[in-house]
Amino acid sequence: MEGVDHFFERMVHEHQDRVFAASLAMTGNRHDAEEVAQDTFFRAYRALATYSPERIRDLKERAWLHRIALNVVRNRVRGVRPRLVELNGSESDRSPGPEVLAMERMQIDELATRVADLPIRYREAVVLRHVRGLSYAEVADALGQPVGTVKANVHRGLKLLRGDDHDRVDD
C-alpha cells in the first residue's frame, strides 16, 4: 500500500501540468479543467489500488493518464455541463507575473475556449497531437483509432479553429 502511495504521489507531481493543460483544452475553462484533472487522478488512484505490481511497473503513465482524462471528459459531456465564463484569472497561478503574463493567459484561455467548442472527435485529436505534442502513432494508440482517421480529424479540427480566426489561412 505504501508503495502505491509513493508511486502515486510522484506521478501526481510529474504529470499534474500535463493533465491540467489537456483538461483545460478539453473543457475550455480553468474551473472545469481542475475538476477534470482532479477526477483523472482520483480514478488513476482507484485503479492503481487494484493493479498488480507488474502491471504498475509496465504502465505507460502518460498515455494511460490521457486515456483516463478523455474518459472523464466524455462522461461529463453526457451530464449537464454548466458553461462557466471566466471573467478574469480568479485562481492564483504558481507563477503570478506582470500584466504581460495576464495578457498571455487571457489569450491562452480564449484559445482553450475555442478548442473546447470543437466536436469531441476533432477536439481529442487536436488536443493530443498539438496541445500535448504526441506523435500521430501515439495519438492513434491513445484513442484506439487508425492513424489515417487521427490525421483527418486533426486536419479538420485545425481547419475549424482557423475558420473562427477571421478566415486566416496559415499553412
Added chain:
Amino acid sequence: MIALTTDLKRLGAVRAPAGFADRVLAGVGMADSYARFETVLGDVYVAWNRLGVSAASRSASAQDFEEWFRKDVGRPLEPAAAPAELAEKIQDELNGKRRMRFDLRGLTPFEQAVLRKTREIPRGEVRPYGWVAREIGHPAAVRAVGTALANNPIPYFIPCHRVVRTDGHIGNYGGGGPEAKRAILTMEGVRLKRLEELARAGFRYQGVRTTKVFCYPTCHTGRHALEKNIVWLHDEAGARAAGFRPCKVCRPAAVA
C-alpha cells in the same frame, strides 16, 4: 501571422494551479487537511488525515500553521472545512474523554512511546518526566523524554503539559511556554500552588496510613483519604521503610 499550432503548443505548456497536487493528494487521503477550531483554549489549528489527527497548534494565523506544519511534519497540507465529527472529538478530548486517533508516523519509535505513555496521564493529574522514562523501559532517558515532549506535534490532545519536573516544579512547555502550561493545568483542576509547596518542602509522595499505599500527590486514588491519615513522604526508600507500597494506579515506583 501567428501560427495556430504554436498557440496550441503554448496552451499545452499551461501549468496546474497552485496547490493542485496537494488537493489531489488530500482528495485520496494522502495529504493532511487542516482547519481552525474554537476551543476552551482559544482558537486551535488542527491537522488530520485518514489515520487520525496529525498536528495541533495555537498558531497566530493559518499561514503560520502551514509553515510550521510543512517544516515540522513535512507533508502536503490543504485547508478544509472543519468536520463536525472532529469538532466534537476535540471538545471531548479537552473535557477529558479520550476519543481521538492520532497519526504519529513521522516520529521515532522512542518518541511515539513517550507520547503514547503521556496520553495515559488522566486529566487533573501530573507525572514527572522520570515516570514516563521508567514506564516506557528507558529509566535513564529522562532528558530524551523531555526533548520528545518538547517536540510533541499534537500538544493539548497528547497532554505533554501533564508531565512536570521530577522535583515538582512545573517545567517548560513547547505548547506556549510555562505560563500556558500553568493555565492549562489550572483549567484541568490541578492545584499548582499546593504542588509547588510540597515540592519546596521536598515531599514527592502522599502516603495513606490506613491503606499503606503511597501515590503521586495528584493521583485520584488518594484523593478521598482523610486529612488525618495522610503522611507526606520524601522518597521511595523512606516510603517503603515506613511500610508503604507504591500505588498500582499512578505507579510512583516500580511495583516489585
